[in-house]
Amino acid sequence: MGAKNWGFKKSLWLFHLNAGGCNNCDIELLDCLCPKFDVERFGIKLVGSVKHADVLMVSGVVTRKVVPELIETYEQAPKPCAVVALGACGCTGGIFKDGYNFAGPVDKHIPVDAYIPGCPPRPEAIIDGVVKLLGKL
Amino acid sequence: MSKEVLEHLRSEFGDRVDIVERNERRAYVTVSNEDWIAVTRFMYEEERGRLATATGSDRSTGVELLYHFCIDRDGTIVNIRTTIPKPFPKIEALTPYYPAADFIEREIFDFLGVEFIGHPDPRKILSAHDRPADFHPMRRDE
Numbered sequence: 654m655g656a657k658n659w660g661f662k663k664s665l666w667l668f669h670l671n672a673g674g675c676n677n678c679d680i681e682l683l684d685c686l687c688p689k690f691d692v693e694r695f696g697i698k699l700v701g702s703v704k705h706a707d708v709l710m711v712s713g714v715v716t717r718k719v720v721p722e723l724i725e726t727y728e729q730a731p732k733p734c735a736v737v738a739l740g741a742c743g744c745t746g747g748i749f750k751d752g753y754n755f756a757g758p759v760d761k762h763i764p765v766d767a768y769i770p771g772c773p774p775r776p777e778a779i780i781d782g783v784v785k786l787l788g789k790l
Numbered sequence: 791m792s793k794e795v796l797e798h799l800r801s802e803f804g805d806r807v808d809i810v811e812r813n814e815r816r817a818y819v820t821v822s823n824e825d826w827i828a829v830t831r832f833m834y835e836e837e838r839g840r841l842a843t844a845t846g847s848d849r850s851t852g853v854e855l856l857y858h859f860c861i862d863r864d865g866t867i868v869n870i871r872t873t874i875p876k877p878f879p880k881i882e883a884l885t886p887y888y889p890a891a892d893f894i895e896r897e898i899f900d901f902l903g904v905e906f907i908g909h910p911d912p913r914k915i916l917s918a919h920d921r922p923a924d925f926h927p928m929r930r931d932e
């Protein structure tokens with residue numbers, strides 16, 4: 654574990670980016686932070702700017718208009734920053750993979766560290782995915 | 791009561807409107823393309839209906855447009871329907887009289903290719919900027 658990763662393993666700060674989705678994955682992500690599943694007790698919180706983020710969570714299907722914004726947000730995040738693709742649409746395109754406005758899954762544009770499938774993924778699955786991400790770092 | 795609204799429509803337009811009442815809170819009014827602007831302006835200006843949203847769908851006979859007017863004083867919805875023949879559908883815009891129809895008509899133009907005559911800003915609103923000008927994804931032509 655190098656010097657850069659020493660402060661990275663506990664209390665991650667998340668930045669959430671919706672790349673044009675239907676918002677169900679966003680609701681499940683907010684469920685994780687609300688009192689029933691409550692990952693805020695571990696110090697994990699949502700931040701308002703990507704410059705404060707340790708983890709970039711991308712939810713929703715990537716549309717053609719949002720691709721420059723997605724790449725710009727990733728480039729503005731100070732590294733090390735882990736990227737998580739949340740939901741079936743972010744991983745592979747889900748039910749929209751033949752749509753006219755689909756611009757490829759998230760890993761076609763930015764490098765992804767963890768994939769959390771589901772439509773939408775349950776909060777338990779999101780927590781499991783983040784724990785696996787921490788094990789990988 | 792929505793009966794009042796339908797009675798006013800019948801007395802104003804006679805048999806140029808064809809009214810079907812689905813239940814006591816929904817009514818469908820079918821008009822022709824020529825009477826479209828007169829009936830929709832009547833719904834907004836005289837009956838004080840609120841244009842909630844609009845629906846467009848591509849049928850085999852043409853593009854069917856539905857404007858949904860909510861009568862808020864009694865909780866009913868009156869839907870004004872017309873069918874515009876293809877291949878180059880054109881109809882008058884409601885935006886000069888009712889500014890809330892601005893984005894609604896731009897979206898119908900963007901996805902179905904209906905040209906709104908008299909619209910002050912006929913640009914596309916949701917498709918990506920690098921699409922060609924005749925890209926109308928909700929058409930069923932192919």
